[in-house]
Amino acid sequence: MALTDTTIRQAKARDNDWKLADGKGLYLLVTKTGSKLWRLKFRVGGKEKKLALGSYPEIGLKEARAKRDEARRLVQSGSDPSSVKRERRIAKKLATANTxxxxxxxxxxxxxxxxxxxxxxxxxxxxxxxxxxxxxxxxxxxxxxxxxxxxxxxxxxxxxxxxxxxxxxxxxxxxxxxxxxxxxxxxxxxxxRGALVSPVAKHHAAITDPVAFGGLLRAIEEYSGQPVTCLALRFTPHVFQRPGEIRQAEWTEIDFENAVWTIPAERMKQRHAHRVPLSRQALAILSEAHELTGGGRYVFPKLGSSLKPMSENAINGALRRLGYGSDRMTAHGFRSTASSLLNESGKWSYDAIERALSHADRNQVRAAYHRGTHWLERVEMAQWWSDYLDQLRNGADIVLFTDRNAG
CATH class of the missing domain: 1.10.150.130 (Tyrosine recombinase, N-terminal domain)
Incomplete structure (x- = not known):
């Protein structure tokens, strides 16, 4: 006898699961927990199989019969409804995963x-x-x-x-x-690739005139902002590393005894650990900083939170307060200044300067064979650079560069 909605609604749970047949293999399984599940019994290749069609009342009687009829058509065409259902489920999952x-x-x-x-x-x-x-x-x-x-x-x-x-x-x-x-x-x-308008390249503003840079160094020395910001601002010209590397520097990376700051690979743009030789002046600034922040993680922590590094805008903000606009000098510009003046000095090899700046060699063949870090030259260069900054800050009118290759 065919089922009715009334019969289905009135069906109650018993001690064991039981069935209400509808016809053509369709039946409702009433479980002992009270769930009502549509099932279809069919044969493929002489073997009896069962197909789950959903639960009542989510799937009503009319929809269950429609699903039954669709499954029977698949059987008549030689397909297995269970396999078709599984393939559709996989296809739906793949479609979702393929967005x-x-x-x-x-x-x-x-x-x-x-x-x-x-x-x-x-x-x-x-x-x-x-x-x-x-x-x-x-x-x-x-x-x-x-x-x-x-x-x-x-x-x-x-x-x-x-x-x-x-x-x-x-x-x-x-x-x-x-x-x-x-x-x-x-x-x-x-x-x-060629469909978009090329952006106009914007370079980080930097002061490369020695006398003008000396004026900036004097302004930095007289800056009266937050103590940690003052220290970071004084430290930056000496090491000329990327602003993000400086503001995230941790005390565990500083080796006072060997005068080396080792920046871990995960913080470096080139994904290789980078060693920075520290001049006497850089070490002195770090010693000052240690008295303020040595008990925490970061050398230059965020104001009001020792658990976070200094804000990425702190150095640029200090430069603006000193009267140096973004079109004149930026935190990143200290790298350009160092690169320009070190190269102009004629005292240091191009490779030593590039490695001090942690630049990757664009010539991949050359890079593969030229792996030296020029460490001893970089140590000597770091101290020379800090001494040179002191000269500029003290107002030297003319700084004579001696060609290291001159006889």
Whole structure:
């Protein structure tokens, strides 16, 4: 006898599971816990099988019968409804895992596991957040160059040319990862390389005139801001490392006895540990800092929180308060100043200067064979540089450079 909704609703749990038959293999399994589950009994190749069709009342009687009829048609065509259901479930799962967002998250997890810096991961997630609204839920294999270009052009029209360029580059890396993991056939970002307006290169402002730089050093010496900021501002010209490396410096990295600051690989742009020789002047500044912050983790901690490093805007902010605008000098500009004046001195080899700046050799063949760190020269150069800064700060009108190659 065919079931009715009334019969189903009135069915109660018993001590053991029991069945209410409907017809053509469809029945309702009433469990001892009170659940009501639709099941279909069918035969494939002479073997009896069962198929779960859902639970009542989520699946009503009419829908259960429709599912039964669909399954019976599959059996009649020679297919196994259980296998078809499993394939559909897998296909749905793959479709969800194949969205741009899902593949991008996989890619980010991969580069994170490979040891990319936290700052790099943060920037990468920011780029993903810019692409997600338009592309995040799209199957990655269906995204076209035209579709991606529309997103990039929107950023470009908003005046964010550099962001548009970075978005294209990041999208391309995600698509190439999808190709490598057999989730896409091509990279739609690749043909768009020439489609965007090139951003105007912006260089970090820096003072490279010795006399003018001496004026800055005197202003730094007289700066009356927060003590930790003052120390970081005085320390920066002597070591000319990247602002992020300086503000995140930890006391465990400082070797006073051997006069070396070792920056771990995870904080370095080139992903290699970098040793910085410390002059007498740099060590003196660090000794001052140790009296203030030596009991904590960071050499230059954030104001009001010893558990965090100094704000990334602290040095630039101090320069602005000293009257040096962003078009004249920046925290990163100390590197350019050191590079220019050290090279102009003629006293030090190009390789020693480049390694002091922790620059990667762009000539990959040369880099493979030229692995020396020029350490002894760099130690001598670090002390010469600090002595030279003292001369500039003290108002030397002319600093004579002696060519180290002169006979």
């Amino acid at each position: 741009f967002d899902a593949i991008a998250e996989e890619y980010i997890a991969k580069i994170e596991a490979e040891g990319r810096a936290g700052a790099t991961i943060g920037k990468t997630r920011w780029l993903l957040s810019k692409l997600s609204p338009a592309l995040g839920s799209r199957p990655i294999g269906e995204i076209t160059p035209h579709e991606l270009l529309a997103v990039l052009k929107a950023s470009e029209r908003a005046g964010h040319r550099e962001t548009a360029r970075r978005l294209r580059s990041f999208a391309s890396r995600v698509f190439r990862y999808a190709v490598a993991t057999v989730r896409a056939k091509s990279d739609p970002a690749q043909p768009l």
